[in-house]
Amino acid sequence: MYRVMLIDDEQSARRLLRASIDWEQLGMEVVGEAASGIEAINVIDEMKPDIAFVDISMPFMNGIEFTELATKRYPNLIIIILTAFDDFEYARKCVSLPVFEYLLKPIVRLEVKETLERAKEKLDSISSVSTEQTEEIEASAIDQIKKYIHDNYSDSKLNLTAVAQEFGFSSSYLSRKFKSETGKNFVEYLTECRMERAMELAAVNTKMFSASSAVGIPDPNYFGRCFKKYTGMSYSEYVIQQCTK
Numbered sequence: 001m002y003r004v005m006l007i008d009d010e011q012s013a014r015r016l017l018r019a020s021i022d023w024e025q026l027g028m029e030v031v032g033e034a035a036s037g038i039e040a041i042n043v044i045d046e047m048k049p050d051i052a053f054v055d056i057s058m059p060f061m062n063g064i065e066f067t068e069l070a071t072k073r074y075p076n077l078i079i080i081i082l083t084a085f086d087d088f089e090y091a092r093k094c095v096s097l098p099v100f101e102y103l104l105k106p107i108v109r110l111e112v113k114e115t116l117e118r119a120k121e122k123l124d125s126i127s128s129v130s131t132e133q134t135e136e137i138e139a140s141a142i143d144q145i146k147k148y149i150h151d152n153y154s155d156s157k158l159n160l161t162a163v164a165q166e167f168g169f170s171s172s173y174l175s176r177k178f179k180s181e182t183g184k185n186f187v188e189y190l191t192e193c194r195m196e197r198a199m200e201l202a203a204v205n206t207k208m209f210s211a212s213s214a215v216g217i218p219d220p221n222y223f224g225r226c227f228k229k230y231t232g233m234s235y236s237e238y239v240i241q242q243c244t245k
């Protein structure tokens with residue numbers, strides 16, 4: 001069964017789409033719905049859809065913005081844009097996006113069915129490689145995230161939620177995937193990057209408040225606790241040890 005997600009801020013439109021198609025006959029099932037692009041991004045990693053019907057006009061994150069994020073994460077995801085006539089030309093201008101089809105609202109059952117049949121043919125042709133490809137993409141994304149942390153650990157606002165948004169993941173999914181790929185949770189990895197740099201600064205007798213700020217922990221007291229937990233000694237003790245070598 002191919003997995004389908006319906007993303008539209010109008011509940012009536014989602015109900016109509018769900019009810020108008022014999023999904024089982026097509027070898028498909030509707031696994032979830034979302035009322036906005038943001039809601040969809042937050043659950044897409046759990047839903048893992050093969051096909052997404054996406055309304056182009058939604059609050060907070062529209063269908064185009066959702067498509068940009070979702071197809072970076074899932075390059076084989078089939079996006080079917082739903083658009084009112086007034087937005088149709090706007091939708092057509094987004095030719096750089098990997099959109100499978102544009103359908104006008106109100107939907108026509110036969111058009112939807114024909115589009116889904118074509119989508120199924122495409123999915124059938126790539127399903128021998130999609131799982132392996134997805135795993136490779138996920139591993140590559142984690143490598144990119146690790147580099148991103150190394151490049152940005154000095155930003156005190158860096159956290160799991162910010163990084164998840166930057167790379168188009170939900171926070172919960174990234175947390176699980178990061179731990180699975182690295183053996184460490186996100187906070188542990190970020191703290192390790194910060195403390196390794198703090199040790200370098202301590203070795204050249206940098207003042208603690210300066211080192212604290214430089215590694216993205218503006219609270220010196222919290223920095224001191226992190227440093228002692230990581231190295232087994234206080235910052236001042238570490239400085240003295242390095243200076244007497």
